[in-house]
Amino acid sequence: MMGGIVSGLGGIVHSLLTVYIWVVIIGALLTWVRPDPYNPIVQIIYRLTEPAYRLIRKTMPTVFNGLDLAPIILIIILQVLDVILVNLINAVVLG
Template identity: 55%
Template structure:
């Protein structure tokens, strides 16, 4: 039974790491929005493709545009940090 718990904890830590990486992708995309990068750059296109679904989901339920400042990345980062804390607590309790 302990081997199964170790596998679950390993998979959970991989999921927590992937969520952390996505938080950094959100941060980089938010910072790039201030400099107005080349939209034809493949890295910029990849970042927008990865983050736009989350932005659309948040914008559907919450008004995030305040005086020209989009707060959707902040809402997403806070939600993802809550997910990380909950998953970490769940994994440590096993």
């Protein structure tokens, strides 16, 4: 019973991380086309991604040859976090 609940919560966390990774990818692609900054969707994507970018930019340099690598670094961090959480949840459910 408890294993099923933990597994379900793990699935939700995995799904949320996947959605956030896609938001980061869409936000990175939007920087190439310069969309209307007053568009509500653009504002939401900016508000969802910019705090994470700011945290990454505080801890390490992210701009190399004019290219901001903060989205790539964030995606890698999220992927590692996803793998760790899935393995931890599997260990709790199976162990």
